[in-house]
Amino acid sequence: xxxxxxxxxxxxxxxxxxxxxxxxxxxxxxxxxxxxxxxxxxxxxxxxxxxxxxxxxxxxxxxxxxxxxxxxxxxxxxxxxxxxxxxxxxxxxxxxxxxxxxxxxxxxxxxxxxxxxxxxxxxxxxxxxxxxxxxxxxxxxxxxxxxxxxxxxxxxxxxxxxxxxxxxxxxxxxxxxxxxxxxxxxxxxxxxxxxxxxxxxxxxxxxxxxxxxxxxxxxxxxxxxxxxxxxxxxxxxxxxxxxxxxxxxxxxxxxxxxxxxxxxxxxxxxxxxxxxxxxxxxxxxxxxxxxxxxxxxxxxxxxxxxxxxxxxxxxxxxxxxxxxxxxxxxxxxxxxxxxxxxxxxxxxxxxxxxxxxxxxxxxxxxxxxxxxxxxxxxxxxxxx
RNA sequence: GCACAGGUGGCCGAGCGGUUAAUGGCAGCAGACUGUAAAUCUGCCGCUCCUUGCGAGCUACGGAGGUUCGAAUCCUCCCCUGUGCA
Numbered sequence: 001x002x003x004x005x006x007x008x009x010x011x012x013x014x015x016x017x018x019x020x021x022x023x024x025x026x027x028x029x030x031x032x033x034x035x036x037x038x039x040x041x042x043x044x045x046x047x048x049x050x051x052x053x054x055x056x057x058x059x060x061x062x063x064x065x066x067x068x069x070x071x072x073x074x075x076x077x078x079x080x081x082x083x084x085x086x087x088x089x090x091x092x093x094x095x096x097x098x099x100x101x102x103x104x105x106x107x108x109x110x111x112x113x114x115x116x117x118x119x120x121x122x123x124x125x126x127x128x129x130x131x132x133x134x135x136x137x138x139x140x141x142x143x144x145x146x147x148x149x150x151x152x153x154x155x156x157x158x159x160x161x162x163x164x165x166x167x168x169x170x171x172x173x174x175x176x177x178x179x180x181x182x183x184x185x186x187x188x189x190x191x192x193x194x195x196x197x198x199x200x201x202x203x204x205x206x207x208x209x210x211x212x213x214x215x216x217x218x219x220x221x222x223x224x225x226x227x228x229x230x231x232x233x234x235x236x237x238x239x240x241x242x243x244x245x246x247x248x249x250x251x252x253x254x255x256x257x258x259x260x261x262x263x264x265x266x267x268x269x270x271x272x273x274x275x276x277x278x279x280x281x282x283x284x285x286x287x288x289x290x291x292x293x294x295x296x297x298x299x300x301x302x303x304x305x306x307x308x309x310x311x312x313x314x315x316x317x318x319x320x321x322x323x324x325x326x327x328x329x330x331x332x333x334x335x336x337x338x339x340x341x342x343x344x345x346x347x348x349x350x351x352x353x354x355x356x357x358x359x360x361x362x363x364x365x366x367x368x369x370x371x372x373x374x375x376x377x378x379x380x381x382x383x384x
Numbered sequence: 385g386c387a388c389a390g391g392u393g394g395c396c397g398a399g400c401g402g403u404u405a406a407u408g409g410c411a412g413c414a415g416a417c418u419g420u421a422a423a424u425c426u427g428c429c430g431c432u433c434c435u436u437g438c439g440a441g442c443u444a445c446g447g448a449g450g451u452u453c454g455a456a457u458c459c460u461c462c463c464c465u466g467u468g469c470a
Binding site: 033035037038042043058060063090092093095096097099100101103104116117118143146148210236238239240241242243249267268269270271272273276288289290291292293294295296297298299300301310312313314344345347348349351352 | 412413414415416417418419420421422423424425
């Protein structure tokens with residue numbers, strides 16, 4: 001058992017308030033995980049990500065393998081130490097790149113040949129290789145190597161994609177179990193590995209399986225059942241928010257969640273808009289990640305209690321109000337809409353930084369409120 | 385004063401007789417963004433009108449004339465800018 005998942009409270013609608021004990025952090029769930037693909041939550045320094053209350057962030061296996069290289073990171077003590085992030089990390093396996101780098105890769109049962117987007121060089125990713133890279137990086141949670149199925153996909157296509165993902169899941173798990181002791185901080189006593197109270201068992205990496213199957217609920221159910229049988233440390237639902245209608249996303253999540261073990265974390269990958277992450281968390285999703293708050297921020301889109309705000313718009317040119325009057329983040333406390341708009345207009349890098357800080361604060365704030373709400377005892381109808 | 389080189393839409397800058405309201409870039413205006421090939425991408429960007437369309441009209445490549453069926457593109461004169469020589 002690599003990971004301890006303590007359920008604190010569960011609501012009738014399935015929402016769960018829990019704690020997930022990881023080597024570098026006790027993560028309060030449901031949790032939103034900022035994405036730090038190339039070893040950085042883009043535009044936001046680590047101390048700020050920490051100050052915002054992020055408990056766990058993502059890294060990406062494919063990107064870090066290409067640059068600076070997983071062996072280099074291993075030699076430097078692992079990803080946590082390399083990027084100076086003391087809390088938990090999760091690495092995506094490269095499965096999303098199988099989907100997003102469609103012009104640059106070739107898939108076979110064995111794995112995927114990628115043409116590097118950096119220099120055109122050829123690289124082969126197999127489930128075993130993805131595990132080796134992820135173990136070298138040393139994130140608290142690793143992900144099985146999967147194929148993120150595109151949308152739309154025919155049933156045949158989704159089935160074939162699922163077959164591959166299940167095959168790779170088995171190989172990922174076998175290889176991971178055989179090598180997870182090789183994590184760079186296995187015998188570490190540096191401050192980064194601070195969660196010693198969990199005991200030695202908690203100081204190992206965990207591996208999550210990924211449910212695929214497109215928008216076909218029977219394929220999704222089959223996928224979930226087979227993964228549960230394999231016994232992963234946690235389960236993710238992947239292949240969502242790739243263009244399908246939102247009702248389809250919800251349907252897949254609703255179908256799959258009840259099939260996953262209650263005593264293990266459930267992670268919906270790559271979602272979503274602010275209202276989505278709240279909705280899914282209340283349905284029992286424990287973990288979510290999304291590039292949206294940071295990417296949109298760099299492009300001038302702020303998520304606020306008033307809705308979406310494109311801070312580049314002329315209407316904010318002399319608007320001295322804080323971006324979100326209801327927000328008490330370090331950006332909203334200090335800067336005006338007019339200034340943020342000016343920074344965007346001027347192409348100042350600070351624009352992306354400040355916007356990202358606000359959006360992350362907004363996302364993390366939503367999850368904090370959801371956690372608080374889930375922790376409340378269910379109101380009783382009995383009247384004394 | 386003379387000799388070259390130039391004056392193009394908010395700016396820079398193509399075009400050098402006809403599919404030119406005029407390539408590009410910048411600026412401007414708006415939109416998109418969901419396990420990050422994204423500080424990116426897309427659309428609009430002279431004015432007016434409407435049955436919003438590969439629509440109609442008007443204005444426009446320093447100024448004024450001219451050549452031509454047709455001129456930002458050729459000719460003449462003038463104005464202005466830069467460089468060189470006096």
